[in-house]
Amino acid sequence: IVKVTSSSIGSKGKTRSCGCKNIEKFVKRNTKHNSYLSKEYQSWKAMKQRCLNTNNSRYKSYGGRGITICDEWKNSFENFYQDMGEKPSKNHSIERINNEIGYCKSNCKWILKNKQNFNKRNNITIRFNNEEKCLGEWCKELNLPYRVTHNRIYKLNWEIEKAFEYK
Numbered sequence: 001i002v003k004v005t006s007s008s009i010g011s012k013g014k015t016r017s018c019g020c021k022n023i024e025k026f027v028k029r030n031t032k033h034n035s036y037l038s039k040e041y042q043s044w045k046a047m048k049q050r051c052l053n054t055n056n057s058r059y060k061s062y063g064g065r066g067i068t069i070c071d072e073w074k075n076s077f078e079n080f081y082q083d084m085g086e087k088p089s090k091n092h093s094i095e096r097i098n099n100e101i102g103y104c105k106s107n108c109k110w111i112l113k114n115k116q117n118f119n120k121r122n123n124i125t126i127r128f129n130n131e132e133k134c135l136g137e138w139c140k141e142l143n144l145p146y147r148v149t150h151n152r153i154y155k156l157n158w159e160i161e162k163a164f165e166y167k
Contacts, residue, residue: 039087043094044073044080047103068102084108124150128160138164 050062051069073080083105084094095111096103123134135153139146142164152163 039090040081040084041077043087044077047094048074051103066102067096070102070104072105073103084110126153126160128164 048069049056050058051067052063052074053059054063056063073083088110089112091112091114092110093113094103094108097107097109101107123136125132126135126138128138133141135150136146138144139149144164149163152158153160
Protein backbone atom coordinates (compact mmCIF):
# COMPACT_ATOMS: atom_id res chain seq x y z
CA ILE A 1 0.00 0.00 0.00
CA VAL A 2 1.27 3.42 -0.95
CA LYS A 3 0.88 6.56 1.20
CA VAL A 4 -0.39 9.37 -0.97
CA THR A 5 -2.20 12.62 -0.53
CA SER A 6 -5.57 12.95 -2.18
CA SER A 7 -4.25 15.82 -4.29
CA SER A 8 -1.65 13.60 -5.96
CA ILE A 9 -4.12 10.90 -7.11
CA GLY A 10 -5.56 11.11 -10.58
CA SER A 11 -5.33 14.27 -12.64
CA LYS A 12 -1.74 15.23 -11.86
CA GLY A 13 -0.64 11.74 -12.90
CA LYS A 14 1.82 11.19 -10.06
CA THR A 15 -0.04 8.25 -8.49
CA ARG A 16 -2.98 6.34 -9.91
CA SER A 17 -4.17 4.52 -6.78
CA CYS A 18 -3.47 3.75 -3.15
CA GLY A 19 -2.30 0.25 -4.07
CA CYS A 20 -5.50 -1.69 -3.37
CA LYS A 21 -5.76 -2.80 -7.01
CA ASN A 22 -2.29 -4.36 -6.82
CA ILE A 23 -3.30 -6.38 -3.77
CA GLU A 24 -6.46 -7.56 -5.52
CA LYS A 25 -4.42 -8.60 -8.57
CA PHE A 26 -1.96 -10.46 -6.32
CA VAL A 27 -4.76 -12.36 -4.60
CA LYS A 28 -6.45 -13.25 -7.87
CA ARG A 29 -3.15 -14.38 -9.39
CA ASN A 30 -2.25 -16.58 -6.41
CA THR A 31 -5.49 -18.46 -5.84
CA LYS A 32 -8.81 -18.89 -7.51
CA HIS A 33 -10.61 -18.87 -4.18
CA ASN A 34 -8.85 -15.85 -2.67
CA SER A 35 -7.68 -18.15 0.11
CA TYR A 36 -3.92 -17.66 -0.10
CA LEU A 37 -3.92 -16.52 3.54
CA SER A 38 -6.09 -19.41 4.78
CA LYS A 39 -4.83 -22.01 7.25
CA GLU A 40 -5.30 -24.69 4.60
CA TYR A 41 -3.29 -22.79 1.98
CA GLN A 42 -0.48 -22.20 4.45
CA SER A 43 -0.38 -25.95 5.25
CA TRP A 44 -0.31 -26.80 1.53
CA LYS A 45 2.45 -24.28 0.90
CA ALA A 46 4.52 -25.58 3.86
CA MET A 47 4.08 -29.17 2.65
CA LYS A 48 5.40 -28.18 -0.77
CA GLN A 49 8.36 -26.35 0.76
CA ARG A 50 9.36 -29.38 2.86
CA CYS A 51 9.16 -31.75 -0.09
CA LEU A 52 10.26 -29.67 -3.07
CA ASN A 53 12.52 -26.82 -1.95
CA THR A 54 16.08 -28.05 -1.46
CA ASN A 55 16.86 -24.83 0.44
CA ASN A 56 14.16 -25.48 3.04
CA SER A 57 15.59 -26.39 6.46
CA ARG A 58 13.28 -29.43 6.68
CA TYR A 59 13.87 -30.69 3.13
CA LYS A 60 16.39 -33.30 4.32
CA SER A 61 13.71 -35.04 6.41
CA TYR A 62 11.07 -34.88 3.67
CA GLY A 63 11.93 -34.43 0.00
CA GLY A 64 15.52 -35.41 0.68
CA ARG A 65 14.44 -38.83 1.89
CA GLY A 66 11.92 -39.40 -0.88
CA ILE A 67 8.69 -38.02 0.58
CA THR A 68 6.64 -36.87 -2.40
CA ILE A 69 3.41 -35.04 -3.11
CA CYS A 70 0.87 -36.69 -5.40
CA ASP A 71 0.42 -35.09 -8.82
CA GLU A 72 -3.15 -34.07 -7.96
CA TRP A 73 -1.92 -31.86 -5.09
CA LYS A 74 1.50 -30.72 -6.25
CA ASN A 75 0.30 -27.87 -8.45
CA SER A 76 -3.29 -27.47 -7.31
CA PHE A 77 -4.31 -26.03 -3.99
CA GLU A 78 -7.91 -26.51 -5.11
CA ASN A 79 -7.43 -30.29 -5.39
CA PHE A 80 -5.67 -30.39 -2.03
CA TYR A 81 -8.50 -28.43 -0.40
CA GLN A 82 -11.17 -30.57 -2.05
CA ASP A 83 -9.55 -33.75 -0.69
CA MET A 84 -8.54 -32.50 2.77
CA GLY A 85 -11.33 -30.06 3.51
CA GLU A 86 -11.21 -27.32 6.08
CA LYS A 87 -8.56 -27.47 8.80
CA PRO A 88 -10.56 -28.12 12.00
CA SER A 89 -8.59 -25.58 14.05
CA LYS A 90 -5.29 -23.72 14.21
CA ASN A 91 -4.04 -26.54 16.47
CA HIS A 92 -4.35 -29.10 13.67
CA SER A 93 -1.73 -29.98 11.09
CA ILE A 94 -1.52 -32.36 8.18
CA GLU A 95 -0.34 -35.84 9.07
CA ARG A 96 0.86 -38.65 6.87
CA ILE A 97 -0.66 -41.83 8.28
CA ASN A 98 2.27 -43.89 7.00
CA ASN A 99 5.47 -41.87 7.48
CA GLU A 100 7.31 -43.79 4.79
CA ILE A 101 5.10 -42.68 1.91
CA GLY A 102 4.20 -39.29 0.54
CA TYR A 103 1.36 -36.83 0.73
CA CYS A 104 -1.86 -37.97 -0.97
CA LYS A 105 -5.55 -38.21 -0.14
CA SER A 106 -5.41 -41.80 1.14
CA ASN A 107 -2.36 -41.16 3.37
CA CYS A 108 -3.23 -37.80 4.95
CA LYS A 109 -5.55 -36.41 7.59
CA TRP A 110 -5.86 -33.36 9.84
CA ILE A 111 -4.72 -34.13 13.37
CA LEU A 112 -4.07 -32.17 16.55
CA LYS A 113 -0.38 -31.22 16.67
CA ASN A 114 0.11 -32.76 20.13
CA LYS A 115 -1.31 -36.09 18.86
CA GLN A 116 0.91 -35.95 15.80
CA ASN A 117 3.94 -36.28 18.05
CA PHE A 118 2.95 -39.92 18.54
CA ASN A 119 3.42 -40.63 14.81
CA LYS A 120 7.09 -39.94 14.17
CA ARG A 121 9.76 -42.12 12.64
CA ASN A 122 11.88 -42.06 15.78
CA ASN A 123 9.08 -43.17 18.10
CA ILE A 124 9.45 -46.44 19.93
CA THR A 125 6.46 -48.72 19.40
CA ILE A 126 5.49 -51.04 22.27
CA ARG A 127 3.00 -53.90 22.27
CA PHE A 128 1.14 -54.15 25.59
CA ASN A 129 -2.26 -55.70 26.42
CA ASN A 130 -2.69 -56.65 22.75
CA GLU A 131 -2.38 -53.00 21.67
CA GLU A 132 0.46 -51.28 19.87
CA LYS A 133 1.30 -47.65 20.73
CA CYS A 134 4.41 -45.57 20.95
CA LEU A 135 6.13 -45.38 24.32
CA GLY A 136 5.15 -41.73 24.78
CA GLU A 137 1.49 -42.58 24.28
CA TRP A 138 1.67 -45.44 26.78
CA CYS A 139 3.39 -43.22 29.34
CA LYS A 140 0.73 -40.56 28.95
CA GLU A 141 -2.11 -43.09 29.22
CA LEU A 142 -0.62 -44.89 32.24
CA ASN A 143 0.64 -41.70 33.90
CA LEU A 144 4.28 -42.85 33.83
CA PRO A 145 7.39 -40.68 33.51
CA TYR A 146 8.75 -41.20 30.00
CA ARG A 147 12.49 -41.05 30.72
CA VAL A 148 12.26 -43.41 33.72
CA THR A 149 10.11 -45.89 31.78
CA HIS A 150 12.42 -45.71 28.76
CA ASN A 151 15.45 -46.41 30.96
CA ARG A 152 13.73 -49.33 32.67
CA ILE A 153 12.99 -50.97 29.34
CA TYR A 154 16.12 -50.14 27.34
CA LYS A 155 18.90 -49.72 29.91
CA LEU A 156 17.77 -52.00 32.71
CA ASN A 157 16.13 -54.52 30.33
CA TRP A 158 12.91 -54.75 32.34
CA GLU A 159 9.96 -56.60 30.86
CA ILE A 160 7.30 -54.23 29.48
CA GLU A 161 4.71 -55.36 32.04
CA LYS A 162 7.06 -54.69 34.96
CA ALA A 163 8.14 -51.28 33.59
CA PHE A 164 4.52 -50.22 33.07
CA GLU A 165 3.19 -51.49 36.39
CA TYR A 166 6.03 -50.47 38.70
CA LYS A 167 5.29 -47.00 40.10
